[in-house]
Amino acid sequence: MPQYKFRVNGREVSVDSWDAEQPLLYVLRNGLGLHGAKFGCGLGQCGACTVLLDGKVTRSCMTPVRTVAGRAVTTIEGLGTPEKPDAVAAAFIQEQAAQCGYCTSGMIVAAKALLTGTPHPTREQAKESLDGNLCRCGTYTRILNAVMRAAKA
Amino acid sequence: MEPILLSRRGLLVSFALGATFGGRPGMAQTGRSLDANEVDSFLAIGGDGAVTIYTSKVDVGTGVATAICQMAAEELGIPMARFSVVQGDTALTPDHGGTGGSSGVPRGGVHIRQAAATAREALLNMAAERLKRPAAELTLADGRVQPGGITEASLIGGKRLALKIDPKAPLKEPAEYTVVGKPFLRPDVPAKCTGRQTYIQDFSVPGMLHGRVVRPPGLQAKLLSVDESSIRGIPDVRVVRIESFLGVVAKDEWAAIRAARELKAQWSDWRELPGSDGLERFVREGEVGREQTIVNRGDAASALQANGAKQLSATYYWPFQSHASLGPSCAVADVREEGTTTIWTSSQGPHNLRKFLAKMFGIPAEKMRVVFVQGAGSYGRNGNDDAAADALLLSRAVKQPVRVQWMREDEHGWDPKGPAQLLDVKGALDAEGRIAAWQTEMWIPGGPSGAPALVGPEAAGIPQGRGQSAGQMTQNGDPPYRAEHVRVLARTLKDTPLRLSNLRAPGKIGNVFAVESFTDELAAAAGIDALEFRLRGLSDARAIAVLQKAAEMIGWQKRPSPNREKAGTGMWFGRGMAYVHYKQAENHVAIAMEVMVDRANGKIVVRRVTCAHDCGLIVNPDGLRNQVEGNILQTLSRTLHEEVQFDQSRVTSVDWAGYPILRFNEAPAIEVALIDKLELPPLGAGEAASAPVAAALGNAVFDATGVRLRKVPFTREHVLAEV
Numbered sequence: 001m002p003q004y005k006f007r008v009n010g011r012e013v014s015v016d017s018w019d020a021e022q023p024l025l026y027v028l029r030n031g032l033g034l035h036g037a038k039f040g041c042g043l044g045q046c047g048a049c050t051v052l053l054d055g056k057v058t059r060s061c062m063t064p065v066r067t068v069a070g071r072a073v074t075t076i077e078g079l080g081t082p083e084k085p086d087a088v089a090a091a092f093i094q095e096q097a098a099q100c101g102y103c104t105s106g107m108i109v110a111a112k113a114l115l116t117g118t119p120h121p122t123r124e125q126a127k128e129s130l131d132g133n134l135c136r137c138g139t140y141t142r143i144l145n146a147v148m149r150a151a152k153a
Numbered sequence: 154m155e156p157i158l159l160s161r162r163g164l165l166v167s168f169a170l171g172a173t174f175g176g177r178p179g180m181a182q183t184g185r186s187l188d189a190n191e192v193d194s195f196l197a198i199g200g201d202g203a204v205t206i207y208t209s210k211v212d213v214g215t216g217v218a219t220a221i222c223q224m225a226a227e228e229l230g231i232p233m234a235r236f237s238v239v240q241g242d243t244a245l246t247p248d249h250g251g252t253g254g255s256s257g258v259p260r261g262g263v264h265i266r267q268a269a270a271t272a273r274e275a276l277l278n279m280a281a282e283r284l285k286r287p288a289a290e291l292t293l294a295d296g297r298v299q300p301g302g303i304t305e306a307s308l309i310g311g312k313r314l315a316l317k318i319d320p321k322a323p324l325k326e327p328a329e330y331t332v333v334g335k336p337f338l339r340p341d342v343p344a345k346c347t348g349r350q351t352y353i354q355d356f357s358v359p360g361m362l363h364g365r366v367v368r369p370p371g372l373q374a375k376l377l378s379v380d381e382s383s384i385r386g387i388p389d390v391r392v393v394r395i396e397s398f399l400g401v402v403a404k405d406e407w408a409a410i411r412a413a414r415e416l417k418a419q420w421s422d423w424r425e426l427p428g429s430d431g432l433e434r435f436v437r438e439g440e441v442g443r444e445q446t447i448v449n450r451g452d453a454a455s456a457l458q459a460n461g462a463k464q465l466s467a468t469y470y471w472p473f474q475s476h477a478s479l480g481p482s483c484a485v486a487d488v489r490e491e492g493t494t495t496i497w498t499s500s501q502g503p504h505n506l507r508k509f510l511a512k513m514f515g516i517p518a519e520k521m522r523v524v525f526v527q528g529a530g531s532y533g534r535n536g537n538d539d540a541a542a543d544a545l546l547l548s549r550a551v552k553q554p555v556r557v558q559w560m561r562e563d564e565h566g567w568d569p570k571g572p573a574q575l576l577d578v579k580g581a582l583d584a585e586g587r588i589a590a591w592q593t594e595m596w597i598p599g600g601p602s603g604a605p606a607l608v609g610p611e612a613a614g615i616p617q618g619r620g621q622s623a624g625q626m627t628q629n630g631d632p633p634y635r636a637e638h639v640r641v642l643a644r645t646l647k648d649t650p651l652r653l654s655n656l657r658a659p660g661k662i663g664n665v666f667a668v669e670s671f672t673d674e675l676a677a678a679a680g681i682d683a684l685e686f687r688l689r690g691l692s693d694a695r696a697i698a699v700l701q702k703a704a705e706m707i708g709w710q711k712r713p714s715p716n717r718e719k720a721g722t723g724m725w726f727g728r729g730m731a732y733v734h735y736k737q738a739e740n741h742v743a744i745a746m747e748v749m750v751d752r753a754n755g756k757i758v759v760r761r762v763t764c765a766h767d768c769g770l771i772v773n774p775d776g777l778r779n780q781v782e783g784n785i786l787q788t789l790s791r792t793l794h795e796e797v798q799f800d801q802s803r804v805t806s807v808d809w810a811g812y813p814i815l816r817f818n819e820a821p822a823i824e825v826a827l828i829d830k831l832e833l834p835p836l837g838a839g840e841a842a843s844a845p846v847a848a849a850l851g852n853a854v855f856d857a858t859g860v861r862l863r864k865v866p867f868t869r870e871h872v873l874a875e876v
Contacts, residue, residue, distance in 0.1 A: 018388055022407045030406050035355035036348020040479055041561040042410075045809040048479060076348030089346040096338060096775055099783055100214030100530035101345030102354075102480040108346060127817045134809060136479040137214055137530045138786030140820035142779065 004069045008032060009078030020066040024058075025049045027065050028075060036076035036105040040134075047133030050106035051075050057113045076105035079112060088112050091150035092143070099137035106133050111147045120151050187247045192275075192316045194247035195268040196225060200310035202296050203235045209248045209504050210261035211241040211525045212341070215839055216776030217257035219339050223772050224262045224835075227332040228269035228325055229276075230293030231305060241503040241525025251502030253533065253655060254624070255739075255837025258772055262835065270322040272314055279308045327770065327831040334829065336775035341527070353499045353526040353537075354483045354558055361485060361554040363406040364547040365413035366609065367399040368567060371423025371802035372651075376612075383417035392416065393550040398613035400547050402555055410560070424801035426650050433470050435650070436575045436596045442647035443599070448631045451638030456590035462581035465674055470864040471574040471663030471847075472796035476656055477812060480529025481559035482536030482568070486544035490552060494521045498541045499528025506538055510545060513610055513617055532787070533655040534621065536568040543609040562807040567608055570797055571656030572598045572623050572649060574663035576630070578671040586679030588690060590638040593630045593668065597623070597660070598649035608652075621652060624659030628736045629844065632668050634690025651799065658840035661735065662788060662847055663865075669731035669848030670863065673714065673855065682711040683730055683852065693734070695741045695767050695828075700732050702765035702826050703743035714852070715859040725750040727857025731845035740841035741767040744785070746821070748853040755872035757854060759789060759821040766825060766842055769833035781825050781842040788846035790815035794866050 001016040008028070015031045023042075028034045028051070037060050040048030044059040051060045052074035060073075080086035085093060088111050098104045107130065114121060114129040121129065126147045135143065185207070186194045197205045206225055212218035222236040239245050241252075249264050250256060273293055280298040281288035292299050296306065304310075327333075344350040369376065376397040384390055390403040390412040399418055403409040427435040457464060485497040494516055500506045503523040511518040523541075531537060540557050548555040559567070575596040583589040600620035610617055627643040676686035684704050691697050707728060716727050730745040743765045749758040766781050794813045798806040806812040851862045860875045 017407075018405070019407060019411070026407045026410075029355070034348070035351070038352075038354065038480060039558065040481075041809060043561060043808055046479060080347055082343035082347050082349055085343065085347055089343075092346040093338070093343050096342055096779060098214070098342050098345050099216075099779060100479070100528070101341070101350060102352065102478075102529035104345050105348045127820070131817045134479060134814060134816065136477060136532075136787070136814065138783035138790070138815075139779070140786055140815070140817050141782060141823050144817070144820065 004065050006068045006070060007072040008034070009074055015065070017065050021064045023061050024051070024063040024065055024068050024073070025060040028060060034075050034077050038102055038105060047106040047110060048103055050109045050133065052109060052113055055113070055116070057110050074109070076109055079108060086112070087153050088115060088150045091146040091153060095142050095146040095149060097139055097142035097146040099139055103133060103135045107135070107143055111150065114147070115151055123148060185245055189247040189249045190317050192268045192271050192318055193313045195265050196272060198305060198309050200306055202231070202304060202306035202310065203237065204229065204231055206236060206238045206265060207246040208238065208261055208265060209241055209246050209250060210257045211252045211501060211503070213252070213499065213501065213528065214530050215257065215780060216339050216773060217261070219337055220258050220772040220776055221262045221265055223332050223335070223337060224266040225269040227330055228266055228273050229305070230273070231296045233332060233337055235296065243504055243507045243523045248504040251505050253501055255839040255841065257837060257839070258835050259837050262772065266324065267320060267322060268318045270324050271316055271319040274319070274322045275314055275316055276305055276308055333770070333772050334774065337773055339776065350527060352480065353485070353497060353528045354480055356485055356497055356526050357556065358485060358487060358554045361556050362402040362404060362551065363409040364400055364402045364544060364555040364557040365409045365560070366543050366557065366563070367401065367413050367416055367418060368563060369397065369420045369423070371420065372426065374420040374423035377419040377421060380417040384412045384415050387412045387415070391551060393547055395546060395550065396612065396614040398546060398609055400543065402547055402551050426799055426801050428800050429473070429796070429798045432472070432573055433575055436573055436598060436646065439596070439598070439646040439648060441644045443645045445627065445643045446640070447627050447643050448639050448641040453590050453592045453638040453640035456638035457579050457581050457592060459581065459589070462583060462589050463678060464579070464581045465678055466577065466579040467671055467674060467863055469576045469578065469667035469670065471666060472865055473573045473651055474571045474656060474791055474795045475565055475797055475812060476532050476535035476568050477814060478529045478531055478535050478564060481561060481564040482540035483528065483556065483558040484537065484541040484544040485554060485556045486541065486548040487554035488545060488548040488552070492520050494545065496523045496541050496545060497526050498523060498537055499526055499531065500537045500541060501531060501534060506541060510542060513615055514545065532657040533659070534569060535654070536564055539567065539607050539609060542607040546609050546613055565807040565812050566804040569621055569652040569654030571659065572626070572653050574626070574660065576664065576667040578667055580671060580675050582675055582679050586681050588632065588634055588636040588675060591632055591636050593641045594644070595627065595630055595642070595664070596644050596646065597626050598653065599645035599647060600649050600653055621654050623653040624655035625736070626660030629661045629664045629668065629733060632672055633696065633732065633734045633737070634672065634687060635692070636690070651797065651804070657787070658843045661733070661840070661844045662791070665731065665733050665844040666847040666851065666865065669845060670851045670861070673729065673852040674861065677714050677855070680713045682713055684709055685711060687732060696732065696734060698828060699741045699743040699765035699767055700730070702828070703730060703745040703763045706763035706765070706824050706826060707745040707747060707761060709745060714856040716856050723752050725752060725857035727853045727855070729849050729852025729854070729856050731848035731852060733841065733844040735841035735844060739836045740838070742841050742845055744842070744845045744849040746849050746853050748850065748857055750854060750857045750872065752876065755869035755876065757793060757867055757872060759819070759850065761822045761824070763824045764826070764842055765828060766838070767828040767830065768836040768838050768841065769830045770835040771827055771829045772835055774827055777827060777838050778825050780838045782823050784840065784842035785823055785846055786815060786820060788843040789850065792847040792850050792865050792867055793819070794868065796866050
């Protein structure tokens, strides 16, 4: 079976995939046991599967594994643990910016990318930047509060 | 079998091994009591002083588990950090009702609070005996008996209380609360913010296969033939066909997805839906199965025709809507040859699901275990129960555990829907501009005919019971304002084009949209400010308080609508409000909002929303606030964007482009004022604040534009056509 080598959260990995077109999402979840990125739509419309690919916000449900070879992937698991969360995740926890939390991994990864490039965004910039990530429970205002809190930290 | 313990401490997902099926009726496989009258069924204090709460109420991200622990912790005098919760496991948790109708706190929490109060009384009596002091001189705090300091664990730890819940066991005085009323953080949030929460979508068991169901191109089309050679190139896939139920299972999830997508099948032509265009007519003209007079006070018919009264009438329409869960429904089933079945699901009603599936599949209930695992937000019965049946069908066929996750088009296309509602409202004003008479007539699609209960078993030809109920659809059809002559008539149709389900605040959002919009129509016709008009018709101090508070927060200026002063450069500015006494018996909620309407493109911009919310005793103010905010944003989404589209064969709005929801750049500023009533029972908060949102928005748009929107969704095209 063809193998694909890339980095995930700073670690070299090698995964088998019978199909070069298999989206990265399934490789992460089923091949590597990283469940943080979620299947939401498989169409790149909701952002639940968001990861960083070479630092850029990427929909892993639409990214064939063959295109990831040799590159660096960051998932939510690379941004801290429940005991030692990353600054963005910590701000989400403080603001209780989640209900079901199914969108949360994608939100935090997208917010991380925003704050890396723009450490002090306006609220409008944050809205614009996260606009491709959907939340069904209705926590947008809390998420924006969390992003602004993380920007201040 | 493996019970799953979802710790409230959030991090621990542990599997207790070794439990077996069978045992005495009323006893769990583990020897736990499941009798909903027994204290031990609901709570256990361990030898280490840790407390485990057992409940059939499940937390789908609402924070209800935290609130229930607070209520128990308060009575037991044991710190919150020592609590964990086992939710919705038919082998471990007593059945005190499924999750829905905002019942988690007022029924589930109150029930467990009484169990905890019974336990407290017993513990104090045990301590009194040991310390040779009257129980009345002792209290419980920090897990110890005071004075004296002996631990509660030393009195009962690891042992059963063997007590019935005493409905007369005294509750702690609200004035002494130290835990209830505090904004405890939800313990599930850290795991959710670091990708470590195990959702049902992440759950697996050894030997598990991945399944997908191939849905027909018409809702009830029959499967004619399958060409298995069409997926020959995909590794390790099996096709499962049971009458018209068609599924695939594979070791690899991506293989299952591709196989389901590429499998060629012939289906019969099925075109029996009316289509979503023109659905209003279908609803109005459909055959009525049941006509109910919900309210009949005075003589509305005569009063509406009385000479001299100013009369108005209007028709409002609410469309079919989807739960549209962000994570498609998912379940894992393990049907064993020795006759036991285990289902892991995020169904909001695991106990009912077990009853239903056991009966349908002819499995003795004691041989079936249903275990709740956290899932994506569901807001009622979405596709999760269907996914459980799909997984069961596939596991039974292949004799291995099978996980089924629906694809996006399955979720949007096949989840049971919140029904359309059509309302004719008539009203008359007296000479002083007060409501003299009011009549609401509503039409609601019904069932069960043509409404299969679960889609998989229906396709598989397995007989089922009744179709699903859409919930209490007829409440809040009458105005909460003083009126001598009021009549509310509900007509439930014999049929429904799409399967029905309870979707957050069933019926109430559409009914309040009509009632509170029409209230504004009457106020405008009378030339009276909308707040003033409402206050004149109210005498309940709690109702008046929420309206005044929401108005004060938005900076309400009293004047009749519409607004004569337009904002500059092509934008109209307006404000509106609405109020609900939820189910005419529960929460008092008032919502006010400010909008801008772009006259060039019809876009509605919601700038600010204020909400005053009175649900009696507040258990966790931050959890409550989160629910209220979620109600507001989700209902703005439903009002601005959401309508299920379908043609003659099937639902056609099957992704986020066809069924858009609210996005970040539409999120307004929200201010919530919580009114705490220590002396009153706690009410639920999962629904009430959603009820006035659509009407407040419609009223604000009318104030801005002078145009009344009576049909949801308020899309740009709809607004442009009206203005």
